[in-house]
Amino acid sequence: MSFSTEEIRRYGRHLIMPEVGLEGQRRLKEAKVLVVGVGGLGSPVSLYLASAGVGEIGLLDFDEVDETNLQRQVIFTTPDVGRKKVEVARERLLRLNPHITVKTHDTQITSENALNIIRNYDIVVDATDNFPTRYLLNDATVLLKKPLVYGSIFRFDGQASVFYAGKGPCYRCLYPEPPPPGLVPSCAEGGVLGVLPGIVGSLQASEVLKLIIGIGEPLIGRLLLVDALSMSFKELRISRDRNCPVCGDKPTIKELIDYEQFCGVRTSGEALDATRNTVTPLELKKLIDSGEDIQLIDVREPVEWEICRIPGAKLLPLGQLTSRLHEIDQTKKVIVYCHSGQRSALAVKLLRDLGLTNTYNLAGGIDAYAEQVDSSIPRY
Amino acid sequence: MKVVIQIPSALRALTGNLYKVEVEAESVGEALTALIDRYPSLSRYIFDEQQRLRSFVNIFVNDTDIKTLNGLDTRLKDSDRLLILPAISGGRAL
Numbered sequence: 001m002s003f004s005t006e007e008i009r010r011y012g013r014h015l016i017m018p019e020v021g022l023e024g025q026r027r028l029k030e031a032k033v034l035v036v037g038v039g040g041l042g043s044p045v046s047l048y049l050a051s052a053g054v055g056e057i058g059l060l061d062f063d064e065v066d067e068t069n070l071q072r073q074v075i076f077t078t079p080d081v082g083r084k085k086v087e088v089a090r091e092r093l094l095r096l097n098p099h100i101t102v103k104t105h106d107t108q109i110t111s112e113n114a115l116n117i118i119r120n121y122d123i124v125v126d127a128t129d130n131f132p133t134r135y136l137l138n139d140a141t142v143l144l145k146k147p148l149v150y151g152s153i154f155r156f157d158g159q160a161s162v163f164y165a166g167k168g169p170c171y172r173c174l175y176p177e178p179p180p181p182g183l184v185p186s187c188a189e190g191g192v193l194g195v196l197p198g199i200v201g202s203l204q205a206s207e208v209l210k211l212i213i214g215i216g217e218p219l220i221g222r223l224l225l226v227d228a229l230s231m232s233f234k235e236l237r238i239s240r241d242r243n244c245p246v247c248g249d250k251p252t253i254k255e256l257i258d259y260e261q262f263c264g265v266r267t268s269g270e271a272l273d274a275t276r277n278t279v280t281p282l283e284l285k286k287l288i289d290s291g292e293d294i295q296l297i298d299v300r301e302p303v304e305w306e307i308c309r310i311p312g313a314k315l316l317p318l319g320q321l322t323s324r325l326h327e328i329d330q331t332k333k334v335i336v337y338c339h340s341g342q343r344s345a346l347a348v349k350l351l352r353d354l355g356l357t358n359t360y361n362l363a364g365g366i367d368a369y370a371e372q373v374d375s376s377i378p379r380y
Numbered sequence: 381m382k383v384v385i386q387i388p389s390a391l392r393a394l395t396g397n398l399y400k401v402e403v404e405a406e407s408v409g410e411a412l413t414a415l416i417d418r419y420p421s422l423s424r425y426i427f428d429e430q431q432r433l434r435s436f437v438n439i440f441v442n443d444t445d446i447k448t449l450n451g452l453d454t455r456l457k458d459s460d461r462l463l464i465l466p467a468i469s470g471g472r473a474l
Contacts (some may be wrong), residue, residue: 318393
């Protein structure tokens, strides 16, 4: 594979480093990297891979750009809202570097299509935002013996590593199972500092380039923690679990499984309970309009309460629920809400377990209430 | 032994936003129990019904995974640093 004079000029700052040189740049040009998730992490990852001259970049995402993405997903601009993420990103990457190829996968990655998609790439970047896809990517890359460049973010905390079966641990060695849905808050509920995916995504891009060129020490067997609040980086040694169900000595997972079920997204008992003890936004409006004496409890955080609230509600953040239980009038029907209905489902379970059986969850939270009942409530 | 437990962002809402909590304990298990005594709502994030460490949480003592030490029975020294590291996954609300 040779380079045109335009490419030589473009990649000059790489070519003059002996660690990269023409040979390293040739490897970059021959490499095929799949970026799964074109969001906070996928934006910097794909931009840096494109500018570095990675020859083929695959972009996988089924979503469209929305306004809430723009706080951190730097590959998109305001006029892109409503357009397919993979299409916008592809155009942007090709404008950045016309010497590369960008393939788009406008789909959700599933147990059915994962192996066929991943098979065509040398390296996979985990830039996803949910547990079922993380476990799916982990198992698929273990089965295909390909490196998985992992990144994950929440609020001010980030994690990065390289999982590479045969050379080090996999994601399941670190976390054999995911938390049950709703137990650990998501970024949609807990928030994320806009620049954090920029930091973690840049770390991932850097690992991808090193793996391709074959230089330095990749983050195999090491988990890098980033704390943007104290601006500290910590490195933890992680080791392969001999009993790991997918990369251990006697693996029990030899093909891809149902990851939604594994992560409890469907058919969880807790979820079923939650649907039984639910009121819809329209039912809540009827209750309020009828003048029935209900107690409306908001279990979000004070900063969210500052943004918006349902009139008549009382703020009782989830973390203080048990210690401030006496503030709930147990003689009334209690309706609990949060932003999207996840935290309040937990709160309802907690309160019912404590004997408050006349407690219900507002399905879809204040967000659904704002959408369906009261458009004067700002959505976030 | 006086040890410091570092609380991850994901669980800080349950410790009144405290970043570090100091407890007295001889072992990792004792340190976690002392933490939960102070913040009972942390319990379900750390232990399952059989009082085993939950599989989406890792505990490190001075940056070493307790799985490679003695697990919850790992002995502690004065000023040891414990880190609770739950799995995090970003955006989508499940």
